[in-house]
Amino acid sequence: MTDDATLARRALARQRRERWLAHAALGLGVLVFAFPIWITLVGSTHDAATIGRGDVPLLPGNQGPENFAIALGEGGGRMHTSPAAGMLLNSAIMALTIAGGKIAISLLSAYAVVFFRFPLRMLAFWTIFLTLMLPVEVRIIPTYQVIVDLNLFNTYTGLTLPLIASATATLLFRQFFLTIPDEYVEAAKIDGAGPLRFFRDILLPLSVTNIAALGVILFIYGWNQYLWPLLIINDRSMETIVVGLAKMIGSGDSQNEWNTIMATAVLAMTPPVLVVVLMQRWFIKGLTETEK
């Protein structure tokens, strides 16, 4: 039998070890997650020759302003020369339209499904629900053909509209609407408020947090689209920044304007990263609630 002093020492050692392990693991985790981004940030502040030689330093240089000015205003890379400013704008248009559109049509359809009784209600619900199982990637070619047939190739409408239908957003709002007490509806009726007024004056204000949470997730979803814009846009002036960045890399030759590319990469991830960091609370709420 081990004596108590030893046990006490072990207990203390174990506690210390646990805490040390936690700090070490989390510190290492943070490092692994931050390191690629740090290198990119650093790279965006040096000249092309330094990076081309493979001598990426670990600390920032003094070429930052020039690199970002070139990336924003002129573009770079051997394969592609769209300025990032335009691409950022395109990405913003795409992300905001997708987020706003998804929220708008999902609010409306969830309202219809939850607060009304009408024939074929369940059919409508299941039709929307089905889209959960059809990610854009698996129906990519036929959807592309629909866009071409509708003359929407190379348009913002073609870029965003097919991504707007959303089963997850509809499900979330439906879930939330089901928690609204029946008494609210009855009170509205007694007060003489019709369904439109109820929607505008009661339901929308109550949904603000959910809308914000969902908005964060959907903005990131929209901003990070890749395959669809790659397919549907070939007019360089309409290119989004994520696709544009990948095109700048081309086949990954070492002879390239890496400094501009790195600056563009920083520009491409800044908006969504900012959204996540600044709206962390809503972001986590949106994430854990939509996916359940």
Added chain:
Amino acid sequence: MSTLSLSGITKSFGATTVLHGIDLAVADGEMIVIVGASGCGKSTLLRIVAGLETPTTGQVAIAGREVTQLEPADRDIAMVFQNYALYPHMTVAQNMAYGLRIRGTPKPEIARRVHETATLLGIQPLLERKPRQLSGGQRQRVAMGRAIIREPRLFLFDEPLSNLDAKLRVQMRGEIRRLQQRLGVTSLYVTHDQVEAMTLGDRLVVMHQGRAAQVASPMEVWSRPADTYVAGFIGSPAMNFLAGTLAEDGAAVQLRAGPLLRFTDGPRPGGNGRPLTIGLRPEHVLRAGAAPVAVLLDLVEPLGSETVLHGRLASGEVLTARLPGMVPAAGTQLELHLPAEALHVFDAETGRRLDA
């Protein structure tokens, strides 16, 4: 020999101190109930004994072993939690066997003890069920079983009955007491319910703001409360408190409400005019006798065999009385009497009991 001894236990979280030096010695087989309002530090104290928290200063010894720095696993204790804390993914049998399995008890021995304990608690038919398939009372029994089966030196109960409905609570209260006496295991039981405390404990620890206001048997706590907090906390309806001053060189108290009451058990220290708080339990207020006071009734609660009267004295103080078989109307004036032999005398400033 004392099974559990606490000496000078303090606990601070940052700048807040929740325990200000608790000393306690618990005898073998004794059931100690720690009672107090929420936030008094009673749960923290229990968790320190369990090893789930480390005290800031002070020592915990179980059966003569200094265990302050030991992990819960090395303390030879078992605990019943408020929400039972059963392992949701294990059957009842697995829940009970878990601690034995970890200690490497041989399988046939585990099976035997699970069987024995289940029989003792009458949960034999539930052994293969998962916790979610059990009622509140059944979960409570399983939680007990999980504690008993290990045959620990010390049982810890953290408000184990507070999630049950009133009827079941009374029934389980009786069962816990019978079981504890039968097994003779030393127990520490935390509750905020004074009835539970009075009926279960060999001794009570009444806690108030991180201090043990009184440690004594239930009857002692009831009949000789150590201070005004304990006096007001134990007993229902709560004790009346009336302001007064020491008179006749310590032999009597002059109540602000009017009467002069002579102590029947001897004089109190201090000079005339020393401010006092006089306590009197509602059930001791009389319909007839000496020391009359006029009470304007503002609430009358008939309970059948007796009636609880709430009223106001001429001094503005509130008086509650519990009297047998009379139901006057609210709003009426009534003459009640304050018997000198039932008084509790406290210092008005410190609230401490003043004995003769």
Added chain:
Amino acid sequence: MDRKVFFKGRALPALFLLPQLAVTLVFFIWPAAQAVWQSLLQQDAFGLATEFVGLENFAEVVADPAWRGAAANTAVFASSVAFLALAVALFLAVQADKSIRGAHIYRTLLIWPYAVAPAIAAVLWLFLFHPSIGLIGRALNAAGVAWNYQLNGNQAMLLVVVASAWKQVSYNFIFFLAGLQSIPKSVLEAAAIDGARPLRRFWTVVFPLLSPTTFFLLVVNLVYAFFDTFGVIHALTKGGPGKATETLIYKVYVDGVDNLNLGSSAAQSVILMVLVIALTAVQFRFVERRVHY
């Protein structure tokens, strides 16, 4: 649908449903039906005539060694990404769930990679592992490891797996942390009193109680690895070298867009659809079961 009080009227709900239904029908149901229909057709070499061939496209696809290769790649890729992303996230979440100083800061710093697009994640890792400009790529070569993911298929696979998993860890981390925080503290304390040391407590209590979360995440990670990682592969390796990193979704794209082989591409899409539907169905069955915990 538990509501008891409703508004009257049919025109308004119809109007409100219209946008969602229209988009769904035009861009989801119709193309999906098209995909199924096209998967049953075959065009001649000049795209002039189309004939109905039944399941022939499927038979061809499944028999095609290139498709089988892509399927094998996908299996290796998806299981590695899912395992890596889940294991790392779970480990970090367990550490971040401890009450240690700065836990909150660690959490924030681990969450934000979620915002990075898969294609950008690929670019970031390229900056690190490029054989001539990448810090780590050069270091490996200097250390005598012949590192060049542009030539070595295994290294290419390793890189796309790491880049894809890197991006997914933060997502899993958030869910594991939420899962850990929903386990009642008292259950863990009961286990501690029962004598279980931290490691044992983790495997006998925490891990089983997390299994609904783990399973949910497993499905999400597989779907992610199947589809969302297109950007990683397209930006990093273009399916190469050779076809070492060509996954099923990448092959759908190459056959449909580059090779214009619509019948085959559609048949491949339909197979993937069936896969997603199966995964989703399994997940929903499980979601129903997990309510009992």
